Amino acid sequence: MAGQSDPHLSIFSPSEVEFVAEDEIVDIVPNIRMDALNMICGDFGPFFPQIPTKVPLWLAVALKKRGKCTIRTPDWMTLDRLTQVLEAERESPREFQPLPFHYIEISKLLFDHARDDISDAYLVRSLIEDIRDVRFHKVETGLETISGRTHAVKLKNLSAMEVNIVRPFMVRTLQAFYKHDSPQMIQQADNAGSRSTPVDRGPRVSLHF
Amino acid sequence: MSSWDDDETAASAAEAATTDVELLKRAWRNEKAAPEVLRFDSPLVSRVREQIQLLEETLDDFADSGVDDLVVSLYQMDLDRTLFLLRSYLRLRLQKIEKYTMHISRSDDLLSRLSPQERRFAKSCAEIMEKHLEQSVLSKLPYGYDSVTRQSLSSTEDDMVPEPQLDTFVFCKTKSDVGAFQLDDIGEEVVDLVADDLYVLRYKSIKGLVEGGRIDLI
Numbered sequence: 001m002a003g004q005s006d007p008h009l010s011i012f013s014p015s016e017v018e019f020v021a022e023d024e025i026v027d028i029v030p031n032i033r034m035d036a037l038n039m040i041c042g043d044f045g046p047f048f049p050q051i052p053t054k055v056p057l058w059l060a061v062a063l064k065k066r067g068k069c070t071i072r073t074p075d076w077m078t079l080d081r082l083t084q085v086l087e088a089e090r091e092s093p094r095e096f097q098p099l100p101f102h103y104i105e106i107s108k109l110l111f112d113h114a115r116d117d118i119s120d121a122y123l124v125r126s127l128i129e130d131i132r133d134v135r136f137h138k139v140e141t142g143l144e145t146i147s148g149r150t151h152a153v154k155l156k157n158l159s160a161m162e163v164n165i166v167r168p169f170m171v172r173t174l175q176a177f178y179k180h181d182s183p184q185m186i187q188q189a190d191n192a193g194s195r196s197t198p199v200d201r202g203p204r205v206s207l208h209f
Numbered sequence: 210m211s212s213w214d215d216d217e218t219a220a221s222a223a224e225a226a227t228t229d230v231e232l233l234k235r236a237w238r239n240e241k242a243a244p245e246v247l248r249f250d251s252p253l254v255s256r257v258r259e260q261i262q263l264l265e266e267t268l269d270d271f272a273d274s275g276v277d278d279l280v281v282s283l284y285q286m287d288l289d290r291t292l293f294l295l296r297s298y299l300r301l302r303l304q305k306i307e308k309y310t311m312h313i314s315r316s317d318d319l320l321s322r323l324s325p326q327e328r329r330f331a332k333s334c335a336e337i338m339e340k341h342l343e344q345s346v347l348s349k350l351p352y353g354y355d356s357v358t359r360q361s362l363s364s365t366e367d368d369m370v371p372e373p374q375l376d377t378f379v380f381c382k383t384k385s386d387v388g389a390f391q392l393d394d395i396g397e398e399v400v401d402l403v404a405d406d407l408y409v410l411r412y413k414s415i416k417g418l419v420e421g422g423r424i425d426l427i
Contacts, residue, residue, distance in 0.1 A: 011241050019293070020234065034280065039287040040260045041230040058290070062283060151398040153409035155380075163380055163407070163427060170409060174378045178411070 012164050021105030021160065022058035027072040029053075030063065057106060061113045071114040076100055077107060079120045082127040089134045094142075096135055096157035104132065104161040132162075139166050146170075148177045229256050230291060235425055237298045242380065242426035243419065244373040244412055246305040246313065249324045257295055264288050302327060310334040311358065311370045375413040382407050383424045390418075 012020075023041065034047040037059075044055045052072065055063075063069040075081065076099065088097045100106060107128050115121045139155075139162065146153070153170070155163070236250050264284060271281050306313060306327060313319045314335045320328055339357050347355040354360070358367040387402035392414040402408065407427070418424040 019290075020238075022290075023230075023234070034277075037280070037283060037287075039284065040228075040257075040264055040291045041287055042228055058286065059283065062286060066279060068279070151392055151411070152400045154400075155407040155409065158407050160427070167380060171378045174409065175376075178376070178378075 011167060014161070014164075017102075017160055017164050018105045018109070021102035022061075022109070023056050024100070024102050024106055025054050026057050026060050026074060026106075027052050028055055028060045028063060028069040029072065030069040032068050057109060061109055064114050064117075071110060071117045073110070073118050074100070074106065076103070077110070077118070077124060079123055079127070082124060082131065086127055086131050086134065089131055089138075093138065096138065096155070097131075098157050099131075099159060102160050103128070104159055135159075135162060136165075143170065143173065146173055146177060148180065150174060150177060229253060229260065230294070233257055233291075233294050233298065237294055237301070239419060239426045240298060240301045240305075244375055244377050244379075246302055246309070246319065246322055248322045248420065249302070249327065251324060254295070254298075254324075257291065261288065261291055261295070264291075303330065305373070306331050307334055309371055309373055310338060312372050315367075315370070375416070376411050378409050379412045379415075379426050380407065380409050381415060381419075381424050381426050383418075385423070387418065387423060390415075 029050060029052050030047040031049050032047065033049060034045060036043060036045040041056065044059065045053060047053060060069065060071050064071055076085075085097045085099065107125075110118060111121065111125055118124055135158075139158070143166075153174070158166075232250075232253050236247075236253065240247055265288065268281065268284055268288065271284070302323075306323065310331055313323070313331050320331070323331060342357055343355075347357065353362040356362075356369070358369050360368055383402050383404055383406070386404045389399050390402050392398040392400055392410065398414075400408065400410070402424075412419075415424055419426060
């Protein structure tokens with residue numbers, strides 16, 4: 001998609017989206033003893049071997065990399081849950097299923113650094129890829145319905161990475177339609193006598209998908 | 210909202226009032242997505258700078274007292290992440306100020322959104338820009354076409370001053386229900402804004418909600 005690799009148009013680079021996602025809280029099971037961490041971003045711990053505790057994803061990955069913990073698979077990332085989500089995505093062409101806002105980034109980080117902690121990692125990964133594809137296809141289909149009448153778009157349950165990827169195209173499309181469908185433009189076209197078809201300036205409907 | 214006083218467990222800390230890092234992250238995202246420069250959150254930035262300084266001092270102490278490497282590196286990561294957010298926030302603003310320097314310098318409202326240092330930056334940026342344009346180009350143009358701000362004497366307004374495009378579309382989410390919200394001047398476009406739903410709207414229409422902190426740009 002045009003502008004996808006240009007962070008300026010997408011606003012956030014993929015690393016920046018991941019950066020934001022890294023603050024999401026996950027459960028870890030440490031295998032060491034460590035005092036509580038009083039950080040600027042929050043307080044975590046104290047850590048005891050085999051006692052599950054909640055930490056931000058960046059911290060979990062740091063500990064995991066050093067072999068100091070295992071990361072518990074989030075509830076939404078189980079084979080059963082994801083199979084349900086995929087089915088639901090396929091069955092509802094105009095809705096997105098509720099998923100964590102950062103599901104793509106979280107799953108990627110977990111696959112990269114904690115694959116051994118995820119049960120059925122290979123299947124889970126391919127499920128997530130399928131879900132991404134179905135959802136993205138819905139976004140593309142929805143984009144086709146944008147017209148000059150569109151003054152607002154509702155994208156319930158779209159995730160962070162999906163928003164960032166589609167942003168440049170959607171903004172440019174909406175902007176172009178807004179500009180070209182403005183009352184002044186239509187008036188000029190009428191005055192110039194180029195077309196005789198009257199434009200229906202009925203109430204603008206907001207687009208939902 | 211300092212987390213330094215907080216003895217509670219991580220779980221209740223997560224439930225409690227938003228941390229400064231969360232607030233800074235929100236300010237950073239809003240600044241990234243908004244076409245114009247937003248109000249500088251002076252208290253937040255001061256608090257964050259204090260916490261950064263405190264952590265830097267703590268890390269120095271750790272180096273002397275031989276604290277475990279792992280703990281040091283984790284605190285260092287926390288520090289780096291916070292520094293990144295702060296620096297990026299400040300840089301974003303500087304970029305916008307530089308881009309729209311003349312436009313900002315002419316508006317008291319816009320100037321009031323900047324920190325004192327940013328105001329100094331904006332002023333000197335505008336001066337340097339004007340001087341450069343005059344010396345390199347404008348002084349060589351015929352009379353009537355040599356204004357920095359107008360194309361020619363026949364321009365009715367300052368048409369050579371770049372302005373941010375306020376009617377660009379932005380992605381946003383509200384934290385609480387806003388209800389029926391009017392997007393345009395004539396009342397033809399009304400949207401029902403529900404908490405946690407994602408919308409793509411014209412920035413100009415929701416400017417007020419962003420300033421009031423009721424809607425977040427993502």
